[in-house]
Amino acid sequence: MESVSIKIFFQLVLSGVIVGSIYGLIALGFVLIYKATDVVNFAQGELMMLGAYFCYYLIVAFQIPFVPAFLMTLLFSAVLGLLIEFLILRPMIGKHVFSVIMVTVGLATLLRSLVGLFWGHDTYRFPAPFSETTIHVLGVSILPVELTTALAGLGLFVLFYLFFKFSNLGLAMRATAFDQKSAFLMGISVRKIFSLSWILASVVASIGGIFLASLSSLQSNMSMIGLKVFPAVVLGGMDSIAGAILGGIIVGLTENLAGGYLSKMFGSGVKELSAFFILLVILMIRPYGLFGKKEILRL
Amino acid sequence: MRVLSKRFAYVLVVAGVLTTSFAFAETGVTQDTIKVGVISDLTGPAAIGGIGMVDGLTSFFNELNEKGGVHGRKIQAIVEDCAYSPAKAVTAAKKLMTSDQIFAFVSPWGTAPTTALFPIAEKEKIPIAPACSLSTSMYDPLKKYVFALGTNYVDQSILIVEYILNDLKAKNPKIALFCQDDDWGEDHKKGLEIARKKYNLPPIAVESYKYDAVDFSSQVINLMREKPDFVILASAIKSGAMFLKEAQKLQWKPTFIGSNTLGLIATLQLAGELGQGLMVLNIFAMPDEDIPGMQRLVAASKKYFGDKWMPAPEKIHPYYVYGWLNAMVFAEGAKRAGKDLTRDGLVNAMESIQNFDPEGIMGPISYSPTSHGTPGFARMTKGDVVAKKFIPITGWRAVGK
Numbered sequence: 244m245e246s247v248s249i250k251i252f253f254q255l256v257l258s259g260v261i262v263g264s265i266y267g268l269i270a271l272g273f274v275l276i277y278k279a280t281d282v283v284n285f286a287q288g289e290l291m292m293l294g295a296y297f298c299y300y301l302i303v304a305f306q307i308p309f310v311p312a313f314l315m316t317l318l319f320s321a322v323l324g325l326l327i328e329f330l331i332l333r334p335m336i337g338k339h340v341f342s343v344i345m346v347t348v349g350l351a352t353l354l355r356s357l358v359g360l361f362w363g364h365d366t367y368r369f370p371a372p373f374s375e376t377t378i379h380v381l382g383v384s385i386l387p388v389e390l391t392t393a394l395a396g397l398g399l400f401v402l403f404y405l406f407f408k409f410s411n412l413g414l415a416m417r418a419t420a421f422d423q424k425s426a427f428l429m430g431i432s433v434r435k436i437f438s439l440s441w442i443l444a445s446v447v448a449s450i451g452g453i454f455l456a457s458l459s460s461l462q463s464n465m466s467m468i469g470l471k472v473f474p475a476v477v478l479g480g481m482d483s484i485a486g487a488i489l490g491g492i493i494v495g496l497t498e499n500l501a502g503g504y505l506s507k508m509f510g511s512g513v514k515e516l517s518a519f520f521i522l523l524v525i526l527m528i529r530p531y532g533l534f535g536k537k538e539i540l541r542l
Numbered sequence: 543m544r545v546l547s548k549r550f551a552y553v554l555v556v557a558g559v560l561t562t563s564f565a566f567a568e569t570g571v572t573q574d575t576i577k578v579g580v581i582s583d584l585t586g587p588a589a590i591g592g593i594g595m596v597d598g599l600t601s602f603f604n605e606l607n608e609k610g611g612v613h614g615r616k617i618q619a620i621v622e623d624c625a626y627s628p629a630k631a632v633t634a635a636k637k638l639m640t641s642d643q644i645f646a647f648v649s650p651w652g653t654a655p656t657t658a659l660f661p662i663a664e665k666e667k668i669p670i671a672p673a674c675s676l677s678t679s680m681y682d683p684l685k686k687y688v689f690a691l692g693t694n695y696v697d698q699s700i701l702i703v704e705y706i707l708n709d710l711k712a713k714n715p716k717i718a719l720f721c722q723d724d725d726w727g728e729d730h731k732k733g734l735e736i737a738r739k740k741y742n743l744p745p746i747a748v749e750s751y752k753y754d755a756v757d758f759s760s761q762v763i764n765l766m767r768e769k770p771d772f773v774i775l776a777s778a779i780k781s782g783a784m785f786l787k788e789a790q791k792l793q794w795k796p797t798f799i800g801s802n803t804l805g806l807i808a809t810l811q812l813a814g815e816l817g818q819g820l821m822v823l824n825i826f827a828m829p830d831e832d833i834p835g836m837q838r839l840v841a842a843s844k845k846y847f848g849d850k851w852m853p854a855p856e857k858i859h860p861y862y863v864y865g866w867l868n869a870m871v872f873a874e875g876a877k878r879a880g881k882d883l884t885r886d887g888l889v890n891a892m893e894s895i896q897n898f899d900p901e902g903i904m905g906p907i908s909y910s911p912t913s914h915g916t917p918g919f920a921r922m923t924k925g926d927v928v929a930k931k932f933i934p935i936t937g938w939r940a941v942g943k
Contacts, residue, residue, distance in 0.1 A: 368811045502760030502764070506749070
């Protein structure tokens with residue numbers, strides 16, 4: 244009996260980490276844009292969906308194997324991110340923050356409708372190459388696609404951590420986020436940094452989208468996860484890479500443990516509620532998120 | 543430009559005079575047309591079904607109009623999108639009533655958007671005949687101007703339990719339910735409670751999910767701990783397929799039975815080999831069945847939509863069938879109401895429909911002044927992954943028989 248409940252606990256933790264990695268990947272996209280440009284991109288979920296659909300299209304319509312299709316999707320997302328920044332966001336520089344956010348909301352609607360027009364609203368099985376055979380380790384079960392998702396989340400986290408810590412470009416991005424004017428005066432091309440952050444966010448989004456579609460399925464309403472991930476972003480701190488990934492994992496874990504242990508008492512809805520509860524508690528203690536930058540206002 | 547618009551204005555005036563002089567006493571009904579409004583989800587979360595429903599409905603009306611319509615009047619369906627939003631459904635309804643001057647609503651899509659239309663139907667005395675929703679809230683409590691069609695979710699739950707007891711011969715089975723966290727799930731819970739009391743069964747374990755959930759592991763683990771023999775999946779296809787995968791991952795093998803929402807080819811595609819032998823309760827006949835109603839439906843689909851719905855008959859979406867049936871029932875009501883069609887006349891005529899056979903596509907349809915829902919009929923089907931369809935394994939069953 245004892246060992247069964249331990250197994251269940253670990254299974255819940257593992258599933259929480261996996262779904263949390265997906266949340267983290269999407270949260271990462273929000274943070275990358277917010278960190279450099281101070282814009283909250285409400286079309287992040289739609290960028291993710293578009294990436295997944297594009298990859299699906301390459302595989303199904305052109306019979307391209309998964310790996311090249313995946314790489315081509317990344318390239319497509321990079322170009323898309325660049326174009327969106329150049330055509331839509333750049334003219335908005337200096338405008339009121341609310342207007343910029345409304346532009347991203349509009350972009351979200353546009354992308355959703357375009358996907359609906361091209362691919363319809365049916366639910367498709369995503370042709371991922373992962374084996375369906377479950378791996379059993381130490382009494383817990385995991386599917387290869389889930390393992391890959393968790394590893395990809397971890398890999399991207401390390402990659403971005405190193406990028407922002409050591410590369411010139413990463414440092415330039417941080418500098419721009421910290422103080423745009425000084426960075427500009429120090430010879431950093433702020434425009435390039437803005438473009439780059441959109442490119443990175445779009446690429447990260449499509450990676451998240453492809454994994455999410457492999458885990459579940461391809462559907463035009465998968466973009467709704469963009470808003471669902473919001474607690475994870477705020478929890479981790481709007482401007483922290485580590486915060487995004489950890490925030491995602493904390494939300495995933497909380498949801499699953501609450502769903503597994505509290506739903507008998509409070510009903511199944513406790514699963515989704517728990518994320519917001521944790522969010523409230525953390526924001527009471529640290530209003531800028533777990534890893535967010537602390538801005539002190541003296542009154 | 544000015545001349546043109548002036549000429550256009552004349553045309554409008556003349557047309558206006560003509561229509562008023564020929565106009566009939568009831569809004570939306572003229573000498574040769576009946577205008578009806580269709581509010582559906584064409585761009586929202588359930589668009590695939592919503593588009594199918596509209597196409598099914600229009601193909602029925604097209605065919606009917608070619609044969610002369612109802613008492614010499616052609617039925618003109620004006621379609622509006624609500625993207626599954628109740629607020630947009632109300633806006634669409636107001637537009638249809640004021641600018642298009644429709645006679646009635648036919649087949650408004652989805653429980654939440656249709657519920658938002660109830661106050662309008664009551665206040666304006668405009669019929670919803672019938673709605674495209676399987677929720678019991680459509681007609682319980684009874685609303686004078688609202689009708690519904692199709693075996694509701696409460697009856698579906700009871701029918702599934704009766705299948706488990708009578709056909710699978712399970713003794714005192716432990717049953718669990720996986721459902722969406724809303725009215726739809728509540729209806730299934732209600733049905734299972736009725737069946738549990740009636741047949742004196744052990745308590746039903748329930749786990750639900752939020753509409754936009756992407757992870758179902760805690761729900762699967764919780765139900766697994768209850769060790770049920772049968773798990774009823776009353777979910778959308780994505781969540782249903784993911785539930786099955788999660789269960790397989792944890793090597794949990796109860797018998798799964800789906801409600802009609804899983805009876806789609808997409809379920810078999812998503813679930814892969816797990817769809818093989820998956821039992822699903824279906825409430826309409828299968829589109830590739832050799833029955834007169836389906837042959838007519840398939841031929842009409844081919845004629846008006848080419849290959850859109852029918853590269854093969856079994857590909858026709860169940861909601862296409864639903865739209866077709868709703869159009870058929872509206873036409874039957876309008877026919878019975880006679881030449882002097884009025885809104886109240888339509889309601890009375892619909893209430894007089896008894897044992898109307900929709901050419902074998904579903905069980906017989908009956909309404910009465912005290913019941914605006916159709917009696918529950920369904921058939922158990924089994925998923926065949928190779929043939930890519932659900933194959934009936936029982937005849938039509940009515941609740942409690």
